[in-house]
Amino acid sequence: MSQREQQNYIPALTGVRALAAYLVFISHYEYTFDQNFPHFIQRFFLEFHIGVTIFFVLSGFLIAFRYYDNFHLTKEWFKQYLKNRVARIYPMYFLITAGAFVVYYFTRDPSVVNGFPSAIGLFFMHITFVRGFFHQLNFTGVAQGWSLTVEECFYFSAPIAFYILHRYRKYFLQILALTGFGFLMVLIFRNVNWYGFFGNFTFMMLYTFFGRCFEFFVGIKLALMIRKKGFHRTNKLKFTYIGFFLIFFCVWLMSLLPIPKGWSAGLHNPLGIIINNYLLAVSIATFFYGLITETTVMKKVLANPFVELLGKSSYIFYLIHLGYMYVFIYNGINWLNDYTFDLYDKWGLDWHSPFQYDNLNILYAFVLLNAVSIFLFKFIEEPLNHFIRKSDFLVKAKPKQ
Template identity: 75%
Template sequence: MAQKPLLTYIPALTGVRALAAYLVFISHYAYAFDENFPHAVQRFLNEFHIGVTIFFTLSGFLIAFRYFDSFELSSGWFKQYLKNRVARIYPMYFLLTLAAFVSFYFTHDEKVTNGFASPIGLFLMHITFVRGFFDQLKFTGIAQGWSLTVEECFYFSAPFIFYFAQRYKKFYIQPLIITGIGALLVLIFRNVNWYGFFSNFTFMMLYTFLGRCFEFFVGIQLALIVRKKKLDGSSKQKLTYLGFVLIFACVWFMSTLPIPKGEIAGLHHPLGIITNNYLLSVSIALFFYGLLTETSLLKKILSNKFVELLGKSSYIFYLIHLGWMYDGLHFSFNWLNDWVFELYDKWGVDWSSPFQYDNLNVLYAFIILNGVSVLLFKLIEEPLNHYIRQSNFLIRNKKRAVSV
């Protein structure tokens, strides 16, 4: 086997998490830029969902970088592995999902349930990550949480992917088989009316692990390449910037594609799916390779302590940037706007309100949500993460676990 990686933590890749989360945020609020910019700019920003592809490729890399040479298909190893994954993902997801459904109890916001008859049943589907297999339910609860179903499928699959990669060597066959299984499920269930369970190929390719597995495999392949290298930043190849440019070339191309009826982005066009799932992930891997092997201004920025903190709290930011918390901020900005204009009427002045512009309100929300994310990370997520890792959950703790 290859030598175990010398590094277990890479600050620049933590900063990348913040970049990915912010790209997704921009894609969801691109409408705020439509009035003052050409429509082509909004189309371009609308394709910043690529942050999700960055997350998936990064997950493939980190899990393989940490575990490929040390995994065991044994009960003890698997329990420790799952314990680490639960500590990293589950506490904040559970708490924020619970908050979303508590909010639904008071607001009856149909976005949370999308007409599903049993909110309690849907909540159980959320906390067990199975709602992500159903097209009609993928955006319920925490809408962006569908991607965690994809992540969890990868986490469960990763040890077996590593096993078959080591035993049979033909690594490239695995994503073909996995995507083929997804296609078979669509052929079986596309005429079954069960909340859109694998109901169409677009859903399977964009919202399930079976369709998006290639992104994780690209990350794994990158880990297998760099695990033998000294990641000392001495390379002069400039791949960091080449990868970065290629990423946004993919964004531009998707922004030029016709948007299928009923959809909102070029991502949903067949060429958009190919670009996002395949070409983009390779570009991202090239970008990561540059960050790992080169010293660049972009690497220094992403490794900055403040950016690193934003990266550590970006998981929470990702979970709260859509849904009840943002809706509450939006309501507050509207109330403040009305209050400010009432004051202006009393004063007899005709001034602009700081809350009357959508783009400024989006910026305010961005700043506030980042502040909330950092607070929740420091006060809840980080302590719970450490507590679970050091507890006897699933397996008795023998030594302090190493964070991934």
């Protein structure tokens, strides 16, 4: 981490990354609660995809907080900026994505390619992030990696957005222009049979940068406000808890909405899109404002060194919590369950196995995924990040003074 990044570092917001990743994890495994919990609880957990919105608002905030005051639309600046983004995002995404296609070579799991004729071609679409523009390919490979396409679109467009804000003070106009462009793309391509490229409005609004740009711009707006007013304020309102309540109020609202046919959550309801992309984004920004400007128990917990470590490794956790890594752990737990009952039979015992309960198995998987994530962060992601930043990739590294 550079000296400038250290000055702009807020530990509690790193802890928030772990919270966001865990919310997404719960949303993907909510079915384990279908027997022992009321249905409305299951629906509530189903809408914990809000972790993705937290990531998007946080990205908007951090990029603006770190770069807005010192950006230059020059070739050298942009190369250094891109180098930092590549070092942070790309190595682990490439390795985990490559792993998914290696596993596909041996297993031929159809979900990895979803009918696409060339696994090599699809792999190329993944590592260049373009698969995220195709509805039918959105959940192929590393399924949750679709959000990286959204992130990369923001990274590339952020310097231009900063320039427009600096020179013309156009904030909402940028959001309208980007969203309008997304609508135009759907109108042009929705009847073209090209693997769902901008295939429908729901897809565009929820799975592309053009539909979700408001979330990033809310983060940018918060960063500019903090830059102007500082970390201290005089009023006593607890924005941390107000924002936290509003976040889960949005979740509750989405859990009440009927799920449209062919989709999987209240998020996909037209009203759900409005709640998720707009009301939720503002609620998250309110929560962040409180974390940044207040001293609360929640801030202390999120800034705890262990929670901070979980936050630093949460990017890997997010990339592996679905897919072949989880399947490997799940199969391992099932093997332990069978092995345990074999031992019971051998010993003549009629006991319960600690691995026979779905709820507990999800907990075991959660712990193991975190352990794997921390290991990969410490021994692969962090060293590769430092290596790329210190290398001559894109721009020659500055010599040590």
